[in-house]
Each structure stands twice: as structure tokens, then as C-alpha cells.
Amino acid sequence: MLNPLGLTLTSASLSQLMPMHVAICPLGRITSMGPTLAKLIDRPVPLGQEFLGLFSVRRPTGVQHYSDLQNKVGGRLQLVLNDRHESFRAIAVNCVEGGMVINLSFGIHLIEAVRRNALTDADFAPTDLAMEMLYLVEVKTAVMQELRNLNMRLQDEKSAAEEQALTDTLTGLRNRRALELRMPSLLAQGSDFALMHLDLDYFKQVNDTLGHAAGDHVLRQVALALNIETRSSDLVARVGGDEFVVLMPGLSRPERLSVIASRIIQRISQPIAFEGHSCKVSASIGMTISTSYAIPDSETMLADADAALYASKHAGRAQAQLHRPGATDRCRA
Amino acid sequence: MHGLINRSLQSFLTDTYGPSVWQAIAKAAGLKTTGFEALLIYEDAITDAVIDAAAKQLNRPRETVLEDLGTYLVSHQNLEGLRRLLRFGGVTFVDFLHSMEDLPEHGRLGVPNLDLPDFHLVEEAPGTFTLEITPLIAGVGHVIVGLLRAMADDYGALVLLDHAGLRGARECVSVLLLDQAHSSGRSFDLSMPEV
Structure with a gap:
């Protein structure tokens, strides 16, 4: 047979073990309260007050009187401090002498409670894991911050690398890769667009007589001319040594395209000064428009623009020709 | 060596002596990147190389560089989080x-x-x-x-x-x-x- 041995603690010892306890007498009135809990109440410890007046039991439901509480001994309770809206986890146990001891903890609301009530290390029992939880939250926050920073750096580097992968380093224009990405997406969207293939005339002479530095300078000036004569929504790519392609979304009128081509040729035909020399180049252009095809595709359009360009070269250079289904039209620059 | 340790070494040198001094140290130590990532793992030898390069660049004994690093970890405002984590260790010293x-x-x-x-x-x-x-x-x-x-x-x-x-x-x-x-x-x- 077990001896129902009583274990008597002073109120001070009880407070050291459980700084958030409440002891109540068989009438349900408060006889002792741990110091941390007392700190939250913000007024003298309400000894003698009804426990179920100061606190409500939110879960389980239906606990109104001391006798209801008696039925919940040993189970998990959720309590609310009535005028503070502070919520607790708790357990109630019977005392040998009669009455009950109820021990509370902040549970998941610990972080908020510490902040709101300016709690310190001394407000928790040395066995309480509250400090570890606070510590973990700070570690987690620091690590998450570090991860966020890392992600942002990676994102920036990724954007820069992507940008670089699509850029022609000499002229700052887009490159062939960018063109090969953009054109299928325009086709997939079913947008109308014009395609212009441009090749410089007499560029080889500049390179041969004045050297590569002069050639590079000319290519940069041509890039500038193309940028000036096109819209920011157009894609201007350098796709070969002195070959360029311009994609013009939304442009499908041949007259308009001819005007733009003429302006480009005119601008490129202006003499370009380089270290006391005057470099003279011009441009031949072949063009095609997506609306000329029942089902446009990249390969056919590029081939047609190339054929139109060849026709321009053949017809005496410094001019633009538009591919038309079945024929190649000539427009004077 | 964990990147967190290398990274704190980098932060110490950058915050104390400026980014250009850090760059010079990183270069002298043979670092391939401009800095450490806190959540990656690195060869142990890199850490020693950085400490040695720092001592040489700053013309101070290795011991002094390391002691200053220790002080920096607790007292610099950029590492307030670390000081707080250490303070969770106890109420008294x-x-x-x-x-x-x-x-x-x-x-x-x-x-x-x-x-x-x-x-x-x-x-x-x-x-x-x-x-x-x-x-x-x-x-x-x-x-x-x-x-x-x-x-x-x-x-x-x-x-x-x-x-x-x-x-x-x-x-x-x-x-x-x-x-x-x-x-x-x-x-x-x-x-x-x-x-």
C-alpha cells in the first residue's frame, strides 16, 4: 500500500520552483502567487480574490467554478488573465491539505510576453527552457537574415550575369543569343513585327587601312546610330563582325519600315572621325515582316531578310530591300 | 572552416580598416572571390592565409590581430546580434x-x-x-x-x-x-x- 505522503513547501520555495504558480484554497481563493505572475498583474498580489475571477479558462470550455476546475486536474488548461488579455498554458493539481496549485507558462506567446512585460532571466526558473527559446529565436532570425542577404547577392549576380550573357561587349548592343531568345517569344505571342538585317559596306577597307581600333570605333558609332533611329522596345543586336539585326515589335507597315531603314542608312553613311582620319562606311539592309507569312518562323524570316540584304548589296549597296512573298522589292535609300 | 568564421574575420578587417585594406589582404591571401559567404564551408588553410596576410599587411603581430578580432566580435555595433547571443549565456560574468x-x-x-x-x-x-x-x-x-x-x-x-x-x-x-x-x-x- 502506498503511503499518501504529503510534501509541504513554503510559499517562497514554491515561488523559486514555479515563479508563475497560483495556489488556491478549497474555496477557490488565491493564497499564494509566484513573483513573475505577480509582476504581470501590475498591482499588489490579489490574495483572497477568486482565482476564476482573475483568470478565465478558455480551454477546456465550461470551467466556471472551483468544482469544475477540480474535474480538470492534471490536464492541459488554457488560461487568460482577464484584464490583460495575456494567455497561458497551465496545469492544476490538488494539494494534500486541500486546495490546488496551478502552474502557468507563456507557451508560444513567450517572445511577446517577454517584450511586453520587460521580463529578465531572473523571472524564469533555472530549469525553464524559456532562455533557450529566446536564444533560438534570435539565432534563427540572424541566420534567416544572412540567408536573405545571400539570396539578394545571388539575385544581383544572376541578373548581371544574364545581362552580360545577352550583351555584345564591344558595342553594348544585344548579341545573337539575345536575338535567338527574343524572336521565338515574339512568334509564340503571335505579335506582328519587322526584322531588319544590316551589313556594313566598305567596313573591311576601314579595318585594313586604319586598323582594328578604327574598325571598333566605327562599330560603336554604328551601334549609336542604330540606337538613335530605333525605339527602346526594339531589339538591336550585333550578330557578326559587321552584321546587325533589328527586331521591331508592333511594326508591320512597309512604308514606315522603309522610312526607318533610309534614316539608318543616312546616319551610318555620315563620315566617322577617328584620330584625324575620316572613316566612310554605309549600310545595306534586308527586311521582312511577320505578316507576310501564313505561319511565320524564325529560320524562314532570317533567311528572307538575308536574301533581301544580298539583293541590296547586289543592287549597289547603301540601300534597303523588303522581302515580299514570291519577290524581293526594292526601296531606294 | 565554416564560412561564418571566415566572414566574421572579413567583417572585422573591413569594418576596422576599410574595404580597400580588406581587398589587399584578400588578394595577398590568394582568395579567388572578393569575400566569404557566411553559409558555405571553406578549406581550413584559407583562414590561416587570411590571418597571416592581415598581420603582414597591417604590420602587427598575428596575436594582436586575433585579439582585436575577439574584441570586435563583441563590441562592434554590426555584430550586436552576436553579443546578445553570448549574453544569453548567463546573468553574471x-x-x-x-x-x-x-x-x-x-x-x-x-x-x-x-x-x-x-x-x-x-x-x-x-x-x-x-x-x-x-x-x-x-x-x-x-x-x-x-x-x-x-x-x-x-x-x-x-x-x-x-x-x-x-x-x-x-x-x-x-x-x-x-x-x-x-x-x-x-x-x-x-x-x-x-x-
Whole structure:
């Protein structure tokens, strides 16, 4: 047979073990309260007050009187401090002498409670894991911050690398890769667009007589001319040594395209000064428009623009020709 | 070596001596990138190379560089988070000193693959301690001297600290506690500062 041995603690010892306890007498009135809990109440410890007046039991439901509480001994309770809206986890146990001891903890609301009530290390029992939880939250926050920073750096580097992968380093224009990405997406969207293939005339002479530095300078000036004569929504790519392609979304009128081509040729035909020399180049252009095809595709359009360009070269250079289904039209620059 | 350790070394050199000095040190140490990532793992030799390069570039003994690093870890505002984590170790400086033995475990709570040295605290006489540290980098004891000095300030304790040489493979730091409550120290509020 077990001896129902009583274990008597002073109120001070009880407070050291459980700084958030409440002891109540068989009438349900408060006889002792741990110091941390007392700190939250913000007024003298309400000894003698009804426990179920100061606190409500939110879960389980239906606990109104001391006798209801008696039925919940040993189970998990959720309590609310009535005028503070502070919520607790708790357990109630019977005392040998009669009455009950109820021990509370902040549970998941610990972080908020510490902040709101300016709690310190001394407000928790040395066995309480509250400090570890606070510590973990700070570690987690620091690590998450570090991860966020890392992600942002990676994102920036990724954007820069992507940008670089699509850029022609000499002229700052887009490159062939960018063109090969953009054109299928325009086709997939079913947008109308014009395609212009441009090749410089007499560029080889500049390179041969004045050297590569002069050639590079000319290519940069041509890039500038193309940028000036096109819209920011157009894609201007350098796709070969002195070959360029311009994609013009939304442009499908041949007259308009001819005007733009003429302006480009005119601008490129202006003499370009380089270290006391005057470099003279011009441009031949072949063009095609997506609306000329029942089902446009990249390969056919590029081939047609190339054929139109060849026709321009053949017809005496410094001019633009538009591919038309079945024929190649000539427009004077 | 965990990137967190390399990264703190980088932060120390950058915050104390400026980005251009850090770049020069990184270059002299043969780093392939401009900096360390805190959550990657690096070859151990890189850390030593950076410390040696820093000592050479700054024209200071390696020990001094390491001790300054230790002080920086606790006292620089950019690492306030780390100071707070260390302060969770205890209410008094002696509590904190004892908590150093739990430091590797505490570190791994947040960063599971973080390798920190093991600490063993020996109380030689009342108020006289020796902290033994297993190897991590040569001269780790000097980092701890700097760190403990800054933590003593933080707690408001008056202590005498010294690197006390080797016990076997372990570096030793002697701690003589003169006054646990010499000054009020810096405040420590349990709740995290709002960002």
C-alpha cells in the first residue's frame, strides 16, 4: 500500500520552483502567487480574490467554478488573465491539505510576453527552457537574415550575369543569343513585327587601312546610330563582325519600315572621325515582316531578310530591300 | 572552416580598416572571390592565409590581430546580434564564463554544421580560472582573450586576462576575477531589439 505522503513547501520555495504558480484554497481563493505572475498583474498580489475571477479558462470550455476546475486536474488548461488579455498554458493539481496549485507558462506567446512585460532571466526558473527559446529565436532570425542577404547577392549576380550573357561587349548592343531568345517569344505571342538585317559596306577597307581600333570605333558609332533611329522596345543586336539585326515589335507597315531603314542608312553613311582620319562606311539592309507569312518562323524570316540584304548589296549597296512573298522589292535609300 | 568564421574575420578587417585594406589582404591571401559567404564551408588553410596576410599587411603581430578580432566580435555595433547571443549565456560574468563550455552546442542549435572549439573551464582557486580551448586556428586563445575582455566590459566585471600558453594541444586563457560588479556594464534586454 502506498503511503499518501504529503510534501509541504513554503510559499517562497514554491515561488523559486514555479515563479508563475497560483495556489488556491478549497474555496477557490488565491493564497499564494509566484513573483513573475505577480509582476504581470501590475498591482499588489490579489490574495483572497477568486482565482476564476482573475483568470478565465478558455480551454477546456465550461470551467466556471472551483468544482469544475477540480474535474480538470492534471490536464492541459488554457488560461487568460482577464484584464490583460495575456494567455497561458497551465496545469492544476490538488494539494494534500486541500486546495490546488496551478502552474502557468507563456507557451508560444513567450517572445511577446517577454517584450511586453520587460521580463529578465531572473523571472524564469533555472530549469525553464524559456532562455533557450529566446536564444533560438534570435539565432534563427540572424541566420534567416544572412540567408536573405545571400539570396539578394545571388539575385544581383544572376541578373548581371544574364545581362552580360545577352550583351555584345564591344558595342553594348544585344548579341545573337539575345536575338535567338527574343524572336521565338515574339512568334509564340503571335505579335506582328519587322526584322531588319544590316551589313556594313566598305567596313573591311576601314579595318585594313586604319586598323582594328578604327574598325571598333566605327562599330560603336554604328551601334549609336542604330540606337538613335530605333525605339527602346526594339531589339538591336550585333550578330557578326559587321552584321546587325533589328527586331521591331508592333511594326508591320512597309512604308514606315522603309522610312526607318533610309534614316539608318543616312546616319551610318555620315563620315566617322577617328584620330584625324575620316572613316566612310554605309549600310545595306534586308527586311521582312511577320505578316507576310501564313505561319511565320524564325529560320524562314532570317533567311528572307538575308536574301533581301544580298539583293541590296547586289543592287549597289547603301540601300534597303523588303522581302515580299514570291519577290524581293526594292526601296531606294 | 565554416564560412561564418571566415566572414566574421572579413567583417572585422573591413569594418576596422576599410574595404580597400580588406581587398589587399584578400588578394595577398590568394582568395579567388572578393569575400566569404557566411553559409558555405571553406578549406581550413584559407583562414590561416587570411590571418597571416592581415598581420603582414597591417604590420602587427598575428596575436594582436586575433585579439582585436575577439574584441570586435563583441563590441562592434554590426555584430550586436552576436553579443546578445553570448549574453544569453548567463546573468553574471562568471555564469557566462561557465556557459563557454556550452558554446559549441549553442552554436550548433542555430547553424548545425558550425565547428567551434571545445572549451573546458577549470576553477584553479576562487576567482581564478583557466579556460582550455581545443585547436581551431593557431592562436585561437588570443581571439578568446579579446572576446572575454569585451564581455567582461559588457557585464561590468573587472578581470585580468592573459594567454597562458599550451596544455598539451589546448591553448589556455587565464582569467583572474577582481570584481564581478565593478561597473554597471551594458544593458541586456531579453527581448530582441525591433528591426
